[in-house]
């Protein structure tokens with residue numbers, strides 16, 4: 001099944017000079033210093049196009065850190081002013097969208113626990129009607145391709161045309177060394193349905209552990225993914241969420257140096 005989706009090519013909304021789009025930043029914005037310092041160190045790598053930071057954190061079970069919320073948005077403004085880099089934030093409700101846009105967040109993403117819920121996705125799409133902002137959609141937590149496809153159809157139906165997919169792997173219930181099983185064929189299938197949709201690999205949430213990041217990032221590059229989103233924190237072991245999978249900006253720079261990235265024809 002091939003579906004026409006009015007998607008603007010990635011290069012028309014973010015300039016990566018023909019290279020894969022690199023998004024990096026902490027799982028969560030924790031403090032102003034942590035966010036601004038991480039962003040500064042990532043900027044210094046001269047290889048990062050967008051900084052990511054979780055502000056509202058959908059945790060599977062209650063009792064863990066659920067994000068700083070609106071308080072973190074002025075920190076993002078400061079980090080943007082200091083680095084000149086655009087920011088991407090996860091949104092799950094119309095209220096998140098309103099606040100993120102009010103504080104100048106540049107790119108929104110829909111998280112894996114939101115993509116599973118068509119009511120939720122439709123609310124997000126309705127809140128974005130008439131708004132010209134790029135939206136990236138993570139695959140649903142469970143391996144159900146139709147939910148991922150449906151999310152793009154709902155957003156495109158609301159007029160969003162700067163769209164991209166984030167492949168973060170799936171909870172399959174099988175034993176795996178990875179936190180989320182990649183199931184690469186799911187992303188390949190998505191691409192066959194929406195050939196013009198950019199796909200960004202998220203080795204951090206696939207891996208769950210720093211040790212597996214390189215191999216997963218390389219696999220995404222070998223499959224000609226359009227970019228990577230990687231969690232990076234100035235002090236990963238002390239991170240308030242996803243500590244085991246985050247990399248210091250320096251380690252992330254080394255990982256990028258060792259990645260074999262295809263030559264993109266211009």
Ligand code: PEP
Pocket residue numbers: 027054058110111112113138168205
């Ligand atoms: C995240 O990006 O920090 C996150 C919560 O990811 P996911 O939605 O893929 O679990």
Ligand code: MN
Pocket residue numbers: 027028231241242
């Ligand atoms: Mn995370």
